[in-house]
Every structure is written in C-alpha cells, then in structure tokens.
Amino acid sequence: MSLTTIMTHSPTAMCDARTARTVGFLHVRTVRGTAQSVRHDPHHDPEGDAVTEPYVLLGIHSLGRATLVRRGSTEVCLPGDLFACDGAEPFVLDEEGDFELHLVRIPRRALTLTDRQVRELGGRVPFADGTVAPLLGPLLRDVAGSRPGQTPRTELRLAGAVADLVGLLAVEDDESGPGDSGPVPREGGQEREALMGRLHAYVDANLWDRNLTPASVAEAQHISIRYLHKLFEGRDSTVGRWIQRRRLEEARRELARPGRDDITVSAVARRWGFASATHFSRSFRAAYGMSPSDWRDGRTRPAA
Incomplete structure (x- = not known):
C-alpha cells in the first residue's frame, strides 16, 4: 500500500x-x-x-x-x-x-x-x-x-x-444501503424504488431487534409479506437471508476494529440481534470460513 x-x-x-x-x-x-x-x-x-x-x-x-x-x-x-x-x-x-x-x-x-x-x-x-x-x-x-x-x-x-x-x-444518498450488492430494482417505477430504500433503512436501523423478521418488516412498511418476497425475486436472496447478511456484516465490522479485545463475542452477537452466541458463531463460520474469535484476533492487533 x-x-x-x-x-x-x-x-x-x-x-x-x-x-x-x-x-x-x-x-x-x-x-x-x-x-x-x-x-x-x-x-x-x-x-x-x-x-x-x-x-x-x-x-x-x-x-x-x-x-x-x-x-x-x-x-x-x-x-x-x-x-x-x-x-x-x-x-x-x-x-x-x-x-x-x-x-x-x-x-x-x-x-x-x-x-x-x-x-x-x-x-x-x-x-x-x-x-x-x-x-x-x-x-x-x-x-x-x-x-x-x-x-x-x-x-x-x-x-x-x-x-x-x-x-x-x-x-446517505445511496438507497442500495451499506450491505446491498446491487442497485435498487427499478421495475415498477419510482414508488418501488422508494419502497426498497425504506426497507433497507428500516432493517439497518433495527438489526439489534431479535424480533426483526420478514413479517415485522412487511408490517412496518404496510405491505403484505407476499409482496415483500416478490420485491426480492431475482436478487439471489430471500428477505430472511438479507437480514442475516446485514447482521453478520455489522458484527464482522465491529469485531475488526483494532483493540476491541474488551468486548466478547457474545456481546457482539446480542448487539446485532442474534438469538445466541452459538447461533452467531455457526452463522459467521458458514459465511466467512472462520470463527468470530479467529476473525477478531487476526484483524484487531494494534499497529506498532
């Protein structure tokens, strides 16, 4: 570099x-x-x-x-x-x-x-x-x-x-959100685009809530669960997997901050809405090929 x-x-x-x-x-x-x-x-x-x-x-x-x-x-x-x-x-x-x-x-x-x-x-x-x-x-x-x-x-x-x-x-001006891998779908016009932006913002603001589910997201946006799932057709992800991915991304970022040896994996799991540290560790390993502890140990060593 x-x-x-x-x-x-x-x-x-x-x-x-x-x-x-x-x-x-x-x-x-x-x-x-x-x-x-x-x-x-x-x-x-x-x-x-x-x-x-x-x-x-x-x-x-x-x-x-x-x-x-x-x-x-x-x-x-x-x-x-x-x-x-x-x-x-x-x-x-x-x-x-x-x-x-x-x-x-x-x-x-x-x-x-x-x-x-x-x-x-x-x-x-x-x-x-x-x-x-x-x-x-x-x-x-x-x-x-x-x-x-x-x-x-x-x-x-x-x-x-x-x-x-x-x-x-x-x-701030990117409706795709920090964890989105592609542009907001545009078929259906501006209303659909605005709705997807609100969905991303709502989920990102409530990742901590263990009760955040496709049903609660649909209810908060005043749409049916069927329509919510339809919005995600062709995106290589379901609503539930998208929520899980965003939680993992934020947890991984927190664990990667240098010098965060004072925070436990369990605390990070709770902070980002995982039901248990075991569930978090299993999901983390499946997504990134290593345990949360190994990721933190490899990324948080303070620079000399």
Missing part, C-alpha cells in the same frame, strides 16, 4: 507547524501555515509514515479557504467543509492564506463499504450540509484537537464513532 504524504510546494511559503497522532485506529494529522499548496501523494512519503493497508482519507479546515484539485476537477473548500477520498488517489489543496487543515486516515477494514461506495464518496464535492456531515465535521475537529492522555478504550470508541458516521455518510 502506498503512503500518506503532506508536502508543500511554494517558493515563498512553508508549513508553520505539523502535528500527527493516533486516536484508536485513526491517524490524525494537522497542518498549519500560510498560502501554499498542500499535496497528498500516495507514492511518496518523506516522513516515513508507512501505511500497509487500504484507507479512506478525510479532510476538513478549521481555518482558511482552499481549492481542492483531484480527478481533473477543482472545487472550493471553505472552513467546515468536509471532503473524502480513497487514500490511493492523489490530490492538491491550494491554500489561499493562513490555514489549519485536519486530515484523518481510516483503515478500510473499519468501514463496511464497497469499492464503488468508496469511489463515489471520493468524488463528492466538499460539503457541510445534509444529515451526517454536520455531525461528523465537528467530531473530526474535536478528535484532531483532543490532547493525548485519554484511555485507549475512549480513543477506540471515538474512532468507532467516526467510522460509523463515515459509513453513514457514504450511503
């Missing part, structure tokens, strides 16, 4: 300060300075900050106005505007004056996002509006500005909150 790099390119201006720290599984870097270009080059890192796995990079200004250049296009970044990109993609920020920039690196393994969702997230213009960005932006600034001394558990939970919001941000 390539490296995260912040380099200045200005004949007259240099960075006044750079700070870097780790918060849970997040790597946070703050850059302050005067008018200059700040570049992210995934192929070169003079600071030796080695990155060995895919990641998503978030950026937000506390101070200053900049022009973001990426993928051959330019976009304006104002204070509070949030942007995201695949860490393997280069970009340049042309800072117009005094600035303070926070860059937060999140391992892809901490996010339940497809490659398509990461690409689409990296192509969105800087934003501060919507449902998720007003929550995520201030949290990123707080994480970047927090002082060392917090307990490892607190830092991991802060990192987990950031990862959860990034996942929501990526699917």
Whole structure:
C-alpha cells in the first residue's frame, strides 16, 4: 500500500507547524501555515509514515479557504467543509492564506463499504450540509484537537464513532444501503424504488431487534409479506437471508476494529440481534470460513 504524504510546494511559503497522532485506529494529522499548496501523494512519503493497508482519507479546515484539485476537477473548500477520498488517489489543496487543515486516515477494514461506495464518496464535492456531515465535521475537529492522555478504550470508541458516521455518510444518498450488492430494482417505477430504500433503512436501523423478521418488516412498511418476497425475486436472496447478511456484516465490522479485545463475542452477537452466541458463531463460520474469535484476533492487533 502506498503512503500518506503532506508536502508543500511554494517558493515563498512553508508549513508553520505539523502535528500527527493516533486516536484508536485513526491517524490524525494537522497542518498549519500560510498560502501554499498542500499535496497528498500516495507514492511518496518523506516522513516515513508507512501505511500497509487500504484507507479512506478525510479532510476538513478549521481555518482558511482552499481549492481542492483531484480527478481533473477543482472545487472550493471553505472552513467546515468536509471532503473524502480513497487514500490511493492523489490530490492538491491550494491554500489561499493562513490555514489549519485536519486530515484523518481510516483503515478500510473499519468501514463496511464497497469499492464503488468508496469511489463515489471520493468524488463528492466538499460539503457541510445534509444529515451526517454536520455531525461528523465537528467530531473530526474535536478528535484532531483532543490532547493525548485519554484511555485507549475512549480513543477506540471515538474512532468507532467516526467510522460509523463515515459509513453513514457514504450511503446517505445511496438507497442500495451499506450491505446491498446491487442497485435498487427499478421495475415498477419510482414508488418501488422508494419502497426498497425504506426497507433497507428500516432493517439497518433495527438489526439489534431479535424480533426483526420478514413479517415485522412487511408490517412496518404496510405491505403484505407476499409482496415483500416478490420485491426480492431475482436478487439471489430471500428477505430472511438479507437480514442475516446485514447482521453478520455489522458484527464482522465491529469485531475488526483494532483493540476491541474488551468486548466478547457474545456481546457482539446480542448487539446485532442474534438469538445466541452459538447461533452467531455457526452463522459467521458458514459465511466467512472462520470463527468470530479467529476473525477478531487476526484483524484487531494494534499497529506498532
């Protein structure tokens, strides 16, 4: 995997300060300075900050106005505007004056996002509006500005909150949902498409409920069970298997977060609506070819 790099390119201006720290599984870097270009080059890192796995990079200004250049296009970044990109993609920020920039690196393994969702997230213009960005932006600034001394558990939970919001941000305008493998079916018009979006949102919000069943989903959406099953025809999945898959995906993501040795497999099973730890372990092994404990042990070792 390539490296995260912040380099200045200005004949007259240099960075006044750079700070870097780790918060849970997040790597946070703050850059302050005067008018200059700040570049992210995934192929070169003079600071030796080695990155060995895919990641998503978030950026937000506390101070200053900049022009973001990426993928051959330019976009304006104002204070509070949030942007995201695949860490393997280069970009340049042309800072117009005094600035303070926070860059937060999140391992892809901490996010339940497809490659398509990461690409689409990296192509969105800087934003501060919507449902998720007003929550995520201030949290990123707080994480970047927090002082060392917090307990490892607190830092991991802060990192987990950031990862959860990034996942929501990526699917905020994507009706296929974080666990969907294809587009929303369009036959039947806009009403069917809107209904599928509501179904995904309802299930994702109620995965914790052990009583979440096709019958309860149909009742909540005021449709018959027969019609609910008809919506899933041709999707290589039944409603029940889809609910099970979403629960497994979220449980796997939680177990993969670095340093989560303090949470038991049984607690994760309860959190995501499984009737018992035995049922969860059996379903997990059938889906992923290993036990939940083996998955966690292989994914949550804190980086050196």
